[in-house]
Amino acid sequence: MVKTKLSAHTQKSTCCYCGVGCGVVINKQKNGSITLEGDKTHPVNKGMLCSKGLNLHYTVNDKTDRLLHPQMRYSKSMPMQRVSWDDALARTAAVFKTFIQKYGPDSVAFYASGQCLTEEYYVVNKLMKGFIGSNNIDTNSRLCMSSAVAAYKIALGEDSVPVCYDDIELADCFYVTGANPAWCHPILWRRVEAHKAANPDVKIIVVDPRTTDTCGIADLHLQLNPGTDITLNHAIGRVLIENGDIDLDFITNHADGFEQYSRLVFERSLAEAAQICGVAEHDIRLAAQYIGQAKGFISMWTMGLNQSTIGVNKNLSLINLNLITGHIGKPGSGPLSLTGQPNAMGGREVGGLANLLPAHRNLANPLHRAEVQKFWGGTEIAAKPGLTATEMFEALNDGRLKAIWIMCTNPLASLPNVRLAEEALKKAKFVVVQEVSNKPETLAYADVILPAAAWAEKEGTMTNSERRISYLEKILDAPGEALPDSEIICRFAQKMGYKGFDFKNAAEIYAEHAKLTAKTTIDISGLSYEILKQQGTVQWPYKTKKAGAGSQRLFTDKRFYTENKNALISAVPDALNSELPDSNYPFILTTGRIRDQWHTMSKTGKVNKLNQHIKQAFLEINPLDAAQLGIREGEVTVITSRRGEVRVKAKLSAEIKQGVVFMPMHWGKILGNDLNRVNNLTNDAVDPISKEPDLKYCAVSVQKYKKP
Numbered sequence: 001m002v003k004t005k006l007s008a009h010t011q012k013s014t015c016c017y018c019g020v021g022c023g024v025v026i027n028k029q030k031n032g033s034i035t036l037e038g039d040k041t042h043p044v045n046k047g048m049l050c051s052k053g054l055n056l057h058y059t060v061n062d063k064t065d066r067l068l069h070p071q072m073r074y075s076k077s078m079p080m081q082r083v084s085w086d087d088a089l090a091r092t093a094a095v096f097k098t099f100i101q102k103y104g105p106d107s108v109a110f111y112a113s114g115q116c117l118t119e120e121y122y123v124v125n126k127l128m129k130g131f132i133g134s135n136n137i138d139t140n141s142r143l144c145m146s147s148a149v150a151a152y153k154i155a156l157g158e159d160s161v162p163v164c165y166d167d168i169e170l171a172d173c174f175y176v177t178g179a180n181p182a183w184c185h186p187i188l189w190r191r192v193e194a195h196k197a198a199n200p201d202v203k204i205i206v207v208d209p210r211t212t213d214t215c216g217i218a219d220l221h222l223q224l225n226p227g228t229d230i231t232l233n234h235a236i237g238r239v240l241i242e243n244g245d246i247d248l249d250f251i252t253n254h255a256d257g258f259e260q261y262s263r264l265v266f267e268r269s270l271a272e273a274a275q276i277c278g279v280a281e282h283d284i285r286l287a288a289q290y291i292g293q294a295k296g297f298i299s300m301w302t303m304g305l306n307q308s309t310i311g312v313n314k315n316l317s318l319i320n321l322n323l324i325t326g327h328i329g330k331p332g333s334g335p336l337s338l339t340g341q342p343n344a345m346g347g348r349e350v351g352g353l354a355n356l357l358p359a360h361r362n363l364a365n366p367l368h369r370a371e372v373q374k375f376w377g378g379t380e381i382a383a384k385p386g387l388t389a390t391e392m393f394e395a396l397n398d399g400r401l402k403a404i405w406i407m408c409t410n411p412l413a414s415l416p417n418v419r420l421a422e423e424a425l426k427k428a429k430f431v432v433v434q435e436v437s438n439k440p441e442t443l444a445y446a447d448v449i450l451p452a453a454a455w456a457e458k459e460g461t462m463t464n465s466e467r468r469i470s471y472l473e474k475i476l477d478a479p480g481e482a483l484p485d486s487e488i489i490c491r492f493a494q495k496m497g498y499k500g501f502d503f504k505n506a507a508e509i510y511a512e513h514a515k516l517t518a519k520t521t522i523d524i525s526g527l528s529y530e531i532l533k534q535q536g537t538v539q540w541p542y543k544t545k546k547a548g549a550g551s552q553r554l555f556t557d558k559r560f561y562t563e564n565k566n567a568l569i570s571a572v573p574d575a576l577n578s579e580l581p582d583s584n585y586p587f588i589l590t591t592g593r594i595r596d597q598w599h600t601m602s603k604t605g606k607v608n609k610l611n612q613h614i615k616q617a618f619l620e621i622n623p624l625d626a627a628q629l630g631i632r633e634g635e636v637t638v639i640t641s642r643r644g645e646v647r648v649k650a651k652l653s654a655e656i657k658q659g660v661v662f663m664p665m666h667w668g669k670i671l672g673n674d675l676n677r678v679n680n681l682t683n684d685a686v687d688p689i690s691k692e693p694d695l696k697y698c699a700v701s702v703q704k705y706k707k708p
């Protein structure tokens with residue numbers, strides 16, 4: 001790898017927005033502020049940055065919204081007051097201990113974030129599972145990629161992304177589904193665009209109910225009806241089989257389940273599948289032809305498949321296309337799930353979800369639990385999975401959960417059916433909010449507020465969508481008394497009286513995490529901060545200290561992590577069980593991201609340049625639907641679901657199907673009010689396996705707003 005010469009005031013880091021994981025070079029100015037540019041030597045972005053990355057420095061240069069001191073209130077009726085760290089953590093520990101003693105360890109929970117660094121994830125997971133004795137630690141990654149985690153586990157034996165970004169330049173067919181990477185993973189998409197420009201024969205198939213910017217370079221846009229992804233994937237699988245465009249050697253020697261799958265996909269005629277999906281039969285054949293003729297085939301997806309009550313099955317139906325064609329474990333091929341958050345992958349590595357254990361160990365396996373318990377030296381690890389994101393708020397509502405600690409996420413904008421979450425926080429006996437910004441609406445419900453250091457104000461590591469681990473330097477001092485999240489958790493654990501949290505620095509936490517991965521499939525026991533600082537980013541597994549010991553691709557030997565080493569082709573049903581439209585709620589609402597905003601806007605909302613792209617929340621509606629409702633461009637509409645109401649202006653667009661409307665997910669009280677928050681409407685029904693909510697599909701009515 002080429003090395004950049006860095007001056008005394010120049011340091012390197014990684015963008016903390018999406019899971020692409022672009023490298024940045026940061027220049028520290030004499031006045032203490034920073035500027036940044038893309039890292040030309042970085043293997044991911046090769047110097048490029050998208051609009052969000054280019055403006056990342058503003059989020060830490062502007063400290064006007066920062067939480068500076070711990071605050072606490074002694075009862076719900078008292079005002080918040082500034083307190084010392086010692087007092088805040090001592091009281092929190094006392095309250096947690098009381099609940100644990102009185103109601104058991106499952107009466108408390110931590111709700112964290114895919115934006116936490118791996119070290120932060122590691123310590124909070126260790127604290128909850130290994131010492132408090134409950135698995136009630138979940139993160140907002142549950143809302144993002146838990147369906148992909150479950151599907152990888154079923155199909156490949158473990159949650160393992162087989163491909164790397166360098167496969168992009170080796171592929172000649174891309175199937176992009178349930179994703180708009182041109183806006184949401186822009187630098188990755190720039191690489192696809194450049195590859196297509198240099199090789200016009202490369203085929204790009206985009207599957208989306210909306211015509212997004214990603215469709216700009218598509219050879220084929222399959223504008224399917226929302227929720228019909230499995231039917232479409234099965235239909236493509238059927239044509240691949242009919243045409244003989246499958247890899248019989250791979251299917252026979254390295255996969256199970258083909259016969260059942262084959263029977264299933266032939267149960268529906270192509271005409272019937274085309275009618276269900278709302279796409280032309282000819283286009284399904286064309287998609288299969290592009291895939292069937294490809295030497296390198298990458299499937300790429302994100303929330304459009306994951307955020308569904310059938311999210312795991314949607315994922316499996318897609319991975320099937322790679323398996324039946326043998327496009328896995330070889331250059332230019334494989335299923336690539338794009339992570340929405342910068343370190344969702346790091347959280348998966350440390351087992352930072354309610355149903356996981358560190359390093360892909362299995363929570364249901366007593367030997368694995370005993371192994372981790374022995375390593376940590378704490379209490380017995382509970383066999384029962386903990387509460388997942390939406391379950392935590394249900395449990396606050398019905399009183400099972402007494403206390404919740406929310407770190408680095410804003411559930412009152414991001415959770416589905418968010419009014420329920422509001423009710424839950426009102427009812428909660430004790431709420432701790434660990435945050436960088438004073439803006440998130442969740443703060444209003446806090447009993448204790450803990451100020452956290454932001455990106456560039458702490459050191460640690462993150463892992464991007466291709467298993468690439470990068471080290472992030474501490475470049476700036478955090479303002480006021482804000483502390484790194486890992487230090488806050490370790491101080492709290494010590495106040496609880498637990499041993500094993502006296503880490504001197506983040507490097508020591510990382511070393512412990514790496515040691516715990518030894519002899520597992522994500523083995524990074526050879527990796528240290530020193531190696532990351534010397535070599536730059538590396539991909540796991542990384543078993544020895546040798547330079548270049550990282551792993552670009554998985555399954556090159558076609559031996560998977562299942563018991564018999566075969567991948568599993570899953571014959572999954574295509575029935576949709578979302579909330580269907582009816583005469584009262586005749587439209588399907590789908591949600592998504594816009595180019596220049598990130599999550600609930602606590603960072604991007606601070607940057608004027610980014611706010612110029614799209615200034616307000618909106619409802620995208622087909623002009624024919626709008627005409628029937630008497631709604632014109634820019635007029636305020638009232639959108640209602642069984643759970644709540646929203647009022648935003650209409651944006652008429654022929655790029656969305658009739659009967660479907662779209663709203664962006666970002667807006668809430670940070671840059672608006674709770675009447676432009678789409679999650680007033682969304683459904684909190686979840687996938688039975690992944691527990692990921694149905695954020696992309698619910699029934700709504702739309703009306704023109706009339707002044708009362």
Ligand code: SF4
Pocket residue numbers: 015016017018019020021022045048049050051052053054185186187188
């Ligand atoms: Fe940051 Fe993602 Fe943009 Fe790269 S593509 S600069 S990681 S937001």
